[in-house]
Amino acid sequence: MSAVVSVSSQGQPVGFVRRLLSRPLAVLALVWLILLVVLAIGAPVLVSLDPLDQDLLAIKQLPSAAHWLGTDALGRDVFSRTVYGITVTLTGVLEAVLISAFLSIGLGVSAGYFGGRWDRWVQQYVSLVQSLPTMLILLAVLSLFGQDMLPAMVTLGIMGSAGVSRVLRSVTLAVREELYIAAARISGLSDVHIIVRHVLPRIAGPVIVQLSLFSAIAVIVQTGISFLGLGVAPPAPTWGSSIYEAAASLNDFPWLLVPSGGVVALTVLAFGLLGDSLRDASTESWSRPAVRQKVQARQAVKPTDIPAGSLLSMRDVCIAAGERTLVHGVSFDLKQGETLGIVGESGSGKTLTSLSLMGLLSPGVNVTSGTAVIAGEVIDLSDEKRLAQLRGATVGMIFQEPMAALDPCFTIGHQLAEVIRLQNLPETQVQAKVIELLEQVKIPNARDVAARYPHQISGGMAQRVGIARALASEPKILLADEPTTALDVTVQAEILALLRSLGQSRQMAVVLVTHDWGVVADICDRAMVLRHGKVLESATVVDLFHRPQHPYTRALLAANPHSAKPGDVLPTVDEQLMKMTGDAT
Amino acid sequence: MLQVILRRLLMSVPLVFVVTFLTFFLNSLAPGDLASTILGADAPREQYLALRAEMGLDRPLVMQYLGWAGHALQGNLGVSYFTQESVLSLVNARLGVSLSIMAGVLVVCLSVGLLLGVASALKGGWVGRAIDAFSLVGLIFPSFWLALVLISVFAVTLRWFPATGYTMFSDSPKDWAMSLVLPIFSVAMYSITSIAKQTRDAMTDVMGRDFIRALRACGLPERSVIWKHALRNAALPVVTVLGLVMIGAISGTVFVERVFVLPGLGSLAVSAALNKDILLLQGVTLYFTLMTVAINLLVDLSYGWLNPKVRVS
Numbered sequence: 050m051s052a053v054v055s056v057s058s059q060g061q062p063v064g065f066v067r068r069l070l071s072r073p074l075a076v077l078a079l080v081w082l083i084l085l086v087v088l089a090i091g092a093p094v095l096v097s098l099d100p101l102d103q104d105l106l107a108i109k110q111l112p113s114a115a116h117w118l119g120t121d122a123l124g125r126d127v128f129s130r131t132v133y134g135i136t137v138t139l140t141g142v143l144e145a146v147l148i149s150a151f152l153s154i155g156l157g158v159s160a161g162y163f164g165g166r167w168d169r170w171v172q173q174y175v176s177l178v179q180s181l182p183t184m185l186i187l188l189a190v191l192s193l194f195g196q197d198m199l200p201a202m203v204t205l206g207i208m209g210s211a212g213v214s215r216v217l218r219s220v221t222l223a224v225r226e227e228l229y230i231a232a233a234r235i236s237g238l239s240d241v242h243i244i245v246r247h248v249l250p251r252i253a254g255p256v257i258v259q260l261s262l263f264s265a266i267a268v269i270v271q272t273g274i275s276f277l278g279l280g281v282a283p284p285a286p287t288w289g290s291s292i293y294e295a296a297a298s299l300n301d302f303p304w305l306l307v308p309s310g311g312v313v314a315l316t317v318l319a320f321g322l323l324g325d326s327l328r329d330a331s332t333e334s335w336s337r338p339a340v341r342q343k344v345q346a347r348q349a350v351k352p353t354d355i356p357a358g359s360l361l362s363m364r365d366v367c368i369a370a371g372e373r374t375l376v377h378g379v380s381f382d383l384k385q386g387e388t389l390g391i392v393g394e395s396g397s398g399k400t401l402t403s404l405s406l407m408g409l410l411s412p413g414v415n416v417t418s419g420t421a422v423i424a425g426e427v428i429d430l431s432d433e434k435r436l437a438q439l440r441g442a443t444v445g446m447i448f449q450e451p452m453a454a455l456d457p458c459f460t461i462g463h464q465l466a467e468v469i470r471l472q473n474l475p476e477t478q479v480q481a482k483v484i485e486l487l488e489q490v491k492i493p494n495a496r497d498v499a500a501r502y503p504h505q506i507s508g509g510m511a512q513r514v515g516i517a518r519a520l521a522s523e524p525k526i527l528l529a530d531e532p533t534t535a536l537d538v539t540v541q542a543e544i545l546a547l548l549r550s551l552g553q554s555r556q557m558a559v560v561l562v563t564h565d566w567g568v569v570a571d572i573c574d575r576a577m578v579l580r581h582g583k584v585l586e587s588a589t590v591v592d593l594f595h596r597p598q599h600p601y602t603r604a605l606l607a608a609n610p611h612s613a614k615p616g617d618v619l620p621t622v623d624e625q626l627m628k629m630t631g632d633a634t
Numbered sequence: 635m636l637q638v639i640l641r642r643l644l645m646s647v648p649l650v651f652v653v654t655f656l657t658f659f660l661n662s663l664a665p666g667d668l669a670s671t672i673l674g675a676d677a678p679r680e681q682y683l684a685l686r687a688e689m690g691l692d693r694p695l696v697m698q699y700l701g702w703a704g705h706a707l708q709g710n711l712g713v714s715y716f717t718q719e720s721v722l723s724l725v726n727a728r729l730g731v732s733l734s735i736m737a738g739v740l741v742v743c744l745s746v747g748l749l750l751g752v753a754s755a756l757k758g759g760w761v762g763r764a765i766d767a768f769s770l771v772g773l774i775f776p777s778f779w780l781a782l783v784l785i786s787v788f789a790v791t792l793r794w795f796p797a798t799g800y801t802m803f804s805d806s807p808k809d810w811a812m813s814l815v816l817p818i819f820s821v822a823m824y825s826i827t828s829i830a831k832q833t834r835d836a837m838t839d840v841m842g843r844d845f846i847r848a849l850r851a852c853g854l855p856e857r858s859v860i861w862k863h864a865l866r867n868a869a870l871p872v873v874t875v876l877g878l879v880m881i882g883a884i885s886g887t888v889f890v891e892r893v894f895v896l897p898g899l900g901s902l903a904v905s906a907a908l909n910k911d912i913l914l915l916q917g918v919t920l921y922f923t924l925m926t927v928a929i930n931l932l933v934d935l936s937y938g939w940l941n942p943k944v945r946v947s
Contacts, residue, residue: 179878180930181653182922184885185903189657189915192907269776273889276778277904296782296893299797303786310779317774409847441853454848458866458942468852502942515848522853 075326078319085316089135098126100133100286109302118308121291122298127308130286137287138316141202141271141280142264148206150260153213158252160214161221162244171214178211187270191279198271198280205270213259220255224248258327265320272313288313351427352420359422360385360558361406361526366419366430368401368410368582375414376401376582385525388552388559390573390590392566392605394622398582399562400449403528406560407446408436424525441471445524449531451512455503461487461514462499468521486517490547509540516547520555527552530562545571566609570594578602600626642934646927651703653923657916658699671910672715706920712913714906721917724902729921731800731898732887734810736925738818739883743825744876750826751833751872752860755841765830772827778889781820785893788816798895817894821886825879832875836868843867869940877933881926 088095098116104124112119118127160171186208187201194200224230225248233243274280275289283290288309295305352364359382368376376398383389391399405416406423408430416430424443428435440446448454456464465483474482487495490513503511512532519527529548533541549572552559561573569576569590577587578599586599597603604625620628669685670677686692690701705712711721754765771780789797795816801809840846841864849859888900895901899918906914 177649177652180649180881180926182881182884182919182926184888184900185919185922186653186656188888188903188907189660189919192910192912192915193660265774272776273778276776276889277892279907292776292779292782299782299786300790303790306779306782306786310775310783313776313779314774318770321773407851409850437850437856440851446848446851448844448848448851450844453844456845456849456863456867458863458940460942467854467858471853504943518848518852 072326074322078322078326081315081319082323085135085139088132089139092132092135096129096132098129100125100130101284102126109298109305111304119304121294121305122302127291127305130291131288131308131312133286134288134291134312137198137275137281137285138268138271141198142267144199144202145206145209145267145271146260146264148203149210149213149263150256152207152210153217153259154249154256156210157214157217158221158244158248161218162225162240162248164222164225168218171218175211175215178208179215181208183208183270184273187274188279191274196280196282198274201274201280202267202271205267209263209266213256213263216255216259217252220252221248224251254327258324261320261324261327265317265324268313268317268320350420352422355422356382358384360424361560362422363402363406363430364420364422366402366405366421367417368398368405368414369417370414374417374582376405378419379577379579379582379584381577381584381587383526383558383560385558386553386556387575388549388561388573390569390576391560391562391579392564392569392576393579394564394605396581397579399579400530401582402579403446403530403560403562405430406436406444406526406528407440408433409440409446441468441522441524443524444526444528445519445522446528447512447515447519447530447532450535451508451515451532452503454515455511457503460500460502461506465499465514465518465521468518471522482521486521487514489520489551490514490517491543492517509536509544512536512540512544513547516544516551520551523555524557526558526560528560528562531564532561533568534563534565541568548572566594566606578605638938639931639935642931643927646930649927650920650923654703654706654916654920655699657919658702659695668715668912702916711917711920714911714914716906716909716911716914721914724914725899725917725921728897728899728902730803731891731896732900734803734814735817735821735887735890735896735898736880736883738814739822739825739886740876740880742818742822743829743879743883746822747826747829748833748865748872750830752837752865754830755834755837756860769827769830772823772825775823776889777820777824777886778893780823781816781890781893784816784820798893800894800896813894813896817887817890817896820890820893821883824886825883828875828879829872832872833868836871837864840864840867866940870937873933873936873940877929880929884922884925 102125104120106124107116107120108122108124110116110120110124116126116128118131121127121130156171156174160168183205187204190201190204230243230247233247271280272287272289272292275287276293278290278293281287281290291305291309292313295303295309298305352362355362361383362381364380365378366376366380367374367378379398379402381389391402393399401410401414404410405419406421410416419430421428421430423439428439430436455461459467462480462483465486466479469479469482469486483499484495487498492498492510492513498506498510498514503514506514512535516532532548533544536544545568548559548561551557552572561568563569573590575587575589576593578585578593578601580601586593586597586602588598593602594606597606601622604622607625608620608622610619669682669689669691673682673685683692690698693701702712709722711725713719714721714724717724750765750768754762775783785797788794795812796809800813803810841860846859846864849863850856854863884900887898888903890896891898891900892904899921903915903918903922905911906918
């Protein structure tokens with residue numbers, strides 16, 4: 050069968066058994082496997098009916114007290130046949146797993162530990178074996194060795210070792226990099242000693258995980274071989290032949306499918322569960338989906354104090370992650386053509402405030418109260434549906450990491466065109482507008498750049514593209530979240546100049562989130578200082594710089610590197626606050 | 635582009651030789667050879683030696699292999715000792731069935747697997763749990779058992795599809811399609827699960843990346859953000875698994891063709907194995923290996939297509 054063995058996490062030797070026993074499903078799986086072994090060994094004592102005894106007077110019977118799993122088409126006891134079949138399957142699995150363990154530990158660990166040419170050879174070998182048609186090789190082996198399971202299972206072990214080796218190699222590679230291994234090498238311990246005493250114990254976890262997942266595959270392959278009538282001569286009871294016999298009675302007695310398939314499925318499940326439970330839950334389990342909490346949209350109440358001519362107003366916006374409130378009642382008004390700076394240290398809630406206007410807060414973070422008036426319309430900020438409709442044509446946004454904000458799989462031109470097409474323009478105009486937008490953000494060779502992928506342009510150019518994309522839908526309001534932080538100083542100035550001229554020529558209301566007073570002084574009309582999610586001060590930029598009211602604003606201004614004299618020690622915000630107020634706020 | 639294909643093809647030549655030599659080598663390990671199998675153990679020694687010489691079995695193993703390979707390159711795969719027919723024509727006659735199943739598996743596991751994977755990456759609750767349960771079925775039940783259950787339900791009880799047998803496409807396209815539905819789903823269940831799991835993990839990862847938020851901020855509809863941008867970025871690991879899954883599906887066809895009595899390469903391989911028809915088995919192995927090569931080639935090419943960084947460099 051196909052052996053898709055996924056890459057496991059790092060080794061976790063500590064408390065392995067205890068961790069395993071703390072998972073109820075893993076315990077159940079272990080109980081099932083131990084039960085199989087006990088039944089297989091004790092079959093002659095524990096099972097009274099002979100698996101080969103035919104009773105033609107009692108064929109195709111459903112389960113009863115005499116026949117716990119019923120009887121088959123020849124009147125043989127299904128329970129007895131199932132129990133006697135355990136040995137064949139488990140022996141086959143054991144053979145395959147032992148070979149696979151031996152080979153994969155040898156190849157994988159040595160390749161990961163020694164690296165170099167040997168590592169490349171092993172990797173070549175692994176990818177070669179992984180692309181072989183497993184079942185065909187097994188058929189060839191079976192046809193040559195006749196009714197003998199051992200060679201086939203050994204072959205399966207060899208083929209399965211490829212995938213396991215690949216995982217063990219990468220795990221060993223990680224362990225090798227650790228300091229104590231390096232220390233052991235420097236102190237002159239032999240490689241064999243280091244591998245046996247220090248590496249193997251560390252990778253015991255992944256070894257067991259991979260081998261139990263491989264066992265699950267081996268069960269299916271072993272059953273498949275006996276299903277085909279190969280490996281074991283027919284009258285002998287095997288799980289595979291039971292399924293084959295069930296096929297013959299499919300029309301009139303489908304019950305036989307249940308015990309034969311059930312025992313195989315439970316055993317595969319047991320091995321699989323064992324492997325999955327052992328695996329580090331954080332890296333390799335089916336990752337949990339990030340599901341958005343549904344928040345009931347409230348009825349938006351129009352605030353009474355909106356000044357005339359305001360394009361964007363926020364009133365008492367609170368944002369929380371679960372119980373923890375991150376933004377406490379932010380309010381501001383912004384006119385057309387005006388630029389507002391939101392200033393604060395990281396974690397002050399400035400980015401959350403801007404994202405809440407887009408309805409793009411991360412899952413788990415919600416607007417708990419507050420309204421916004423966007424272009425005259427009163428909107429409750431928990432109404433993500435309505436906010437989604439406003440994105441693009443009403444409110445646009447530019448992000449801090451320009452490169453990360455572009456989809457790496459599509460060209461610049463394609464990504465711009467996609468946004469332009471939302472306005473239902475004819476295709477000829479779309480392409481013309483792509484070029485026009487790129488030229489508006491001052492990109493030279495616009496045609497050439499449009500054909501490039503994001504990884505082929507610089508960070509500054511990526512931010513220009515980000516701006517062009519935000520402008521493509523001609524928004525009335527533009528949110529810029531630290532648009533220059535990730536860029537070189539010279540590029541920063543160019544981007545700011547661009548934002549200023551675009552804001553004026555398009556008469557947009559711009560909200561600029563920043564921690565940089567230079568940026569505020571440069572292009573903002575007004576600014577709002579945020580700390581721990583609270584608005585400390587909101588004023589025109591001239592007032593803020595010349596007559597800061599709040600001690601924190603003064604402290605923040607004093608800590609501005611742009612106004613520092615060369616050679617002086619730059620004060621931190623906390624030091625300044627202490628000096629000014631006598632205690633730390 | 636053509637250059638890339640040629641280079642990949644050239645790189646897969648060793649694989650074909652390794653696999654076919656491996657089967658040849660296994661052959662030499664077996665007790666008794668083809669001559670003794672044909673004549674039986676009681677045949678006079680002179681007669682056995684004469685046939686051995688005639689078949690070239692007295693030559694060194696490598697020479698025998700080179701002889702076979704030389705003929706194979708000229709399109710001569712030898713003669714099945716069991717039916718006395720040309721291996722090439724036997725194998726070619728069966729190719730269509732197996733390719734039809736493989737193509738069906740590809741379509742089904744991609745469409746259903748992607749759908750389930752994306753759905754479970756985006757939705758929790760009962761949708762997620764239902765998908766988990768469905769996936770579990772594909773993982774723990776052998777394909778041949780699933781095949782029997784599908785026959786029992788959809789052919790014997792509901793009578794929607796034929797239980798066994800194969801209709802040529804040229805005879806009746808409708809019956810041809812009907813005869814393939816159950817086999818395809820039997821093989822595809824495992825593949826669907828693998829694809830769904832990989833898609834789910836990759837999608838969960840991609841949906842958390844910055845550009846998804848940026849695309850939403852531009853006002854792009856969710857449909858485009860998820861099915862175009864997120865899926866395209868999640869596609870690379872999915873394609874890797876798809877390649878492995880399709881190679882695995884080759885093994886799946888061996889069982890399923892047997893259950894559904896389909897005249898494909900898989901059932902031919904099984905009967906060749908049962909009859910110890912070495913040359914025929916060698917021929918089927920060659921074909922399956924070529925399929926593997928084709929799958930790997932397609933995977934490699936789609937890497938280039940999906941990842942612009944690979945494409946340009």
